[in-house]
Amino acid sequence: xxxxxxxxxxxxxxxxxxxxxxxxxxxxxxxxxxxxxxxxxxxxxxxxxxxxxxxxxxxxxxxxxxxxxxxxxxxxxxxxxxxxxxxxxxxxxxxxxxxxxxxxxxxxxxxxxxxxxxxxxxxxxxxxxxxxxxxxxxxxxxxxxxxxxxxxxxxxxxxxxxxxxxxxxxxxxxxxxxxxxxxxxxxxxxxxxxxxxxxxxxxxxxxxxxxxxxxxxxxxxxxxxxxxxxxxxxxxxxxxxxxxxxxxxxxxxxxxxxxxxxxxxxxxxxxxxxxxxxxxxxxxxxxxxxxxxxxxxxxxxxxxxxxxxxxxxxxxxxxxxxxxxxxxxxxxxxxx
Numbered sequence: 001x002x003x004x005x006x007x008x009x010x011x012x013x014x015x016x017x018x019x020x021x022x023x024x025x026x027x028x029x030x031x032x033x034x035x036x037x038x039x040x041x042x043x044x045x046x047x048x049x050x051x052x053x054x055x056x057x058x059x060x061x062x063x064x065x066x067x068x069x070x071x072x073x074x075x076x077x078x079x080x081x082x083x084x085x086x087x088x089x090x091x092x093x094x095x096x097x098x099x100x101x102x103x104x105x106x107x108x109x110x111x112x113x114x115x116x117x118x119x120x121x122x123x124x125x126x127x128x129x130x131x132x133x134x135x136x137x138x139x140x141x142x143x144x145x146x147x148x149x150x151x152x153x154x155x156x157x158x159x160x161x162x163x164x165x166x167x168x169x170x171x172x173x174x175x176x177x178x179x180x181x182x183x184x185x186x187x188x189x190x191x192x193x194x195x196x197x198x199x200x201x202x203x204x205x206x207x208x209x210x211x212x213x214x215x216x217x218x219x220x221x222x223x224x225x226x227x228x229x230x231x232x233x234x235x236x237x238x239x240x241x242x243x244x245x246x247x248x249x250x251x252x253x254x255x256x257x258x259x260x261x262x263x264x265x266x267x268x269x270x271x272x273x274x275x276x277x278x279x280x281x282x283x284x285x286x287x288x289x290x291x292x293x294x295x296x297x298x299x300x301x302x303x304x305x306x307x308x309x310x311x312x313x314x315x316x317x318x319x320x321x322x323x324x325x326x327x328x329x330x331x332x333x334x335x336x
Contacts, residue, residue, distance in 0.1 A: 136249035
């Protein structure tokens with residue numbers, strides 16, 4: 001039902017590699033500061049703290065970026081019922097359920113393990129999908145949880161988002177203080193000092209824009225390299241096995257893709273990176289060729305085509321199962 005042990009092992013190795021990558025900036029900084037043994041202890045402590053925070057809070061930070069809120073069964077009885085049904089059928093823990101206040105339809109799963117998983121749907125998704133389609137989408141997300149690739153995805157997204165957010169922070173404060181000193185009326189004796197400050201904040205703003213618009217796609221590429229290229233195809237396939245209804249997932253993907261064009265998700269650093277976790281890339285239809293190079297999502301049309309092929313195979317097998325007994329009964333009668 002779920003991914004092979006080798007696939008789970010690869011996900012574990014990717015996660016370990018991501019934790020190792022977190023040490024690289026600390027090691028470089030330690031070397032720049034003279035590689036003193038007295039500083040090494042502090043850098044080791046800082047590294048352990050960063051890794052611990054990433055392990056315990058990566059999923060919570062991802063959820064906060066998308067502004068999602070945990071909901072109760074009274075608030076979302078249909079969604080709760082579907083998640084409980086599928087989790088019980090697979091004999092797996094039920095994840096926490098969140099809803100994000102976006103009109104753009106989408107969903108994703110995150111968390112550090114099966115027992116600490118979160119499933120998030122946007123309000124737009126719940127508004128446009130029928131129960132059959134919603135069941136297929138929930139099954140898809142739960143396959144990510146039970147295939148153990150959600151923490152790798154959350155950790156990679158968090159690291160990429162951190163770079164982009166730092167760039168936005170520099171850009172915001174750089175532009176703010178640039179305008180402040182540019183428009184500030186001061187005495188002639190301090191004009192030179194003011195000019196130097198303008199130059200400094202111009203450089204800060206430039207660096208911020210560079211981090212946001214250059215390292216943003218690089219961060220997305222980092223996510224792409226950290227995740228398996230066929231994770232969405234695999235989740236589609238496993239979800240189809242669970243629901244026995246691949247056509248419902250194909251219909252849901254078509255609705256989500258079209259809905260994402262009508263209700264565009266805000267293009268900010270954190271949401272852009274979290275989009276790597278979503279069932280459909282919300283920016284796919286209105287992205288540039290350059291940005292599509294960094295997308296981890298296969299084209300929706302390709303996924304729908306594969307699902308419809310599976311649906312046709314299911315129908316053919318169903319017909320064969322009906323026809324063969326009839327043929328046998330006819331042969332038996334003829335033999336008599």
